[in-house]
Amino acid sequence: MPPDLPKLTPLADEDSLFDELRPAPRLLMGPGPINADPRVLRALATQLLGQFDPQFRRYMKETMALYRRVFETRNRWTLLVDGTARAAIECAMVSAIEPGDRVLVLSFGRFGQLMSEIARRAGADVRVAEAEWGTVFAAEQVEAALKHHSPKLVAVCQGDTSTTMAQPLEEIGPLCRQYGAMLQVDATATLGGMPLRVDAWQIDCATGGLQKCLAGPSGSAPLTISDQMADVVYRRRHIEEGLQPAGYLPGEGPIIASNYLDLAMLIDYWSDVGLNHHTEATSMLYAARECGRLFVEEGHERAFLRHSLAGDALVAGIDAMGLRVFGDRAHKMPNVTGVYVPDGVAADRVRSALLDEFNIEIGTSFGPLHGRIWRIGTMGVNAREDAIAQTLGALEAVLAGDGCRVPRGAAVDAARAVYRSAER
Numbered sequence: 001m002p003p004d005l006p007k008l009t010p011l012a013d014e015d016s017l018f019d020e021l022r023p024a025p026r027l028l029m030g031p032g033p034i035n036a037d038p039r040v041l042r043a044l045a046t047q048l049l050g051q052f053d054p055q056f057r058r059y060m061k062e063t064m065a066l067y068r069r070v071f072e073t074r075n076r077w078t079l080l081v082d083g084t085a086r087a088a089i090e091c092a093m094v095s096a097i098e099p100g101d102r103v104l105v106l107s108f109g110r111f112g113q114l115m116s117e118i119a120r121r122a123g124a125d126v127r128v129a130e131a132e133w134g135t136v137f138a139a140e141q142v143e144a145a146l147k148h149h150s151p152k153l154v155a156v157c158q159g160d161t162s163t164t165m166a167q168p169l170e171e172i173g174p175l176c177r178q179y180g181a182m183l184q185v186d187a188t189a190t191l192g193g194m195p196l197r198v199d200a201w202q203i204d205c206a207t208g209g210l211q212k213c214l215a216g217p218s219g220s221a222p223l224t225i226s227d228q229m230a231d232v233v234y235r236r237r238h239i240e241e242g243l244q245p246a247g248y249l250p251g252e253g254p255i256i257a258s259n260y261l262d263l264a265m266l267i268d269y270w271s272d273v274g275l276n277h278h279t280e281a282t283s284m285l286y287a288a289r290e291c292g293r294l295f296v297e298e299g300h301e302r303a304f305l306r307h308s309l310a311g312d313a314l315v316a317g318i319d320a321m322g323l324r325v326f327g328d329r330a331h332k333m334p335n336v337t338g339v340y341v342p343d344g345v346a347a348d349r350v351r352s353a354l355l356d357e358f359n360i361e362i363g364t365s366f367g368p369l370h371g372r373i374w375r376i377g378t379m380g381v382n383a384r385e386d387a388i389a390q391t392l393g394a395l396e397a398v399l400a401g402d403g404c405r406v407p408r409g410a411a412v413d414a415a416r417a418v419y420r421s422a423e424r
């Protein structure tokens, strides 16, 4: 039986249709999106240009240059994919993988599952190595899986927001090279918050999003690929019918199954060829450029330190409250923390109280962790002491109001102490 279409409740009334937008002053402390930096909001409001205006082409090249710095790479093909972070993941996969190619996904959470799902839809012969949620892979496990499966491409998250774990990558790139595989990394949740040395770690493709550590909205996905991967993709270049130049010869191999996410055509679009592929999401390019500028201006090390300090302060507060942090702490992402919901506490009721009474959003969780942990983000513009203190104070008040025995004031004190000791 095919499923019934889902229910869609209409608005109870349409009285507000012509009201101006007046979003509540939320503090977004979930696993992303988070609040945008005001500079990014201003960039979004900048007047549009045509995409072949020389000034706009310069903005495109500047954006490429900025993201080469963000990704710590010299990769020529460092560009933006229009769409949310998964658009870049899918763009790389659908363009590099030919039906039947073997892909090994190192999965340690929901976003590893997403990479498997995308690779499967691209027609890959997908092999999945799984690490228990709350843990990551040791290099020996990766090597054993590479030996066993001989993949063309290995796909892994740097930080899987669903479990809050961060996979060390330094050794995986060289291992992939040794076994003749390309390495694709989903850095959506970590880009700008912890080191990602694309060239030094021999990563062939890394993708990100703006809505986490880079303090922007979702809707533009930075992507960088090595020349080796660019060759694999560009070999398959098939220009769409209405744009083919005189004397055009199609590339080899099966045509890339998506037009919108065809990385070979996107390379032409961003290159001096200037293929008129899609209408650039101009405002999102402005936003991405501003996110890149903010990060590069702050400096990699300062931004990473700010995120790790924020994560440490939040964890200190959670510990001081007597709550438990989820997963292997040695491999925790600095910018997202999983907190076990105490026994007898209704996870969603606490989240609603934080939102309704304090304008603070924290995250729920997926799959086996649903209802068991909250996920609290400390990233981008919100990786700062006052945001963390507000969140801890509000959480404490809501839990105490629910009859939970939490030591009053201890969490904020502990978080402050982390910041004070860092100043010394």
Ligand SMILES: Cc1ncc(COP(=O)(O)O)c(C=O)c1O
Pocket: 031, 032, 084, 085, 086, 087, 111, 157, 159, 160, 161, 162, 186, 187, 188, 189, 209, 218
């Ligand atoms: C690690 C990771 N990968 C991929 C995604 C998908 O990103 P998007 O929702 O922007 O498509 C997310 C979103 O939260 C994420 O956290």
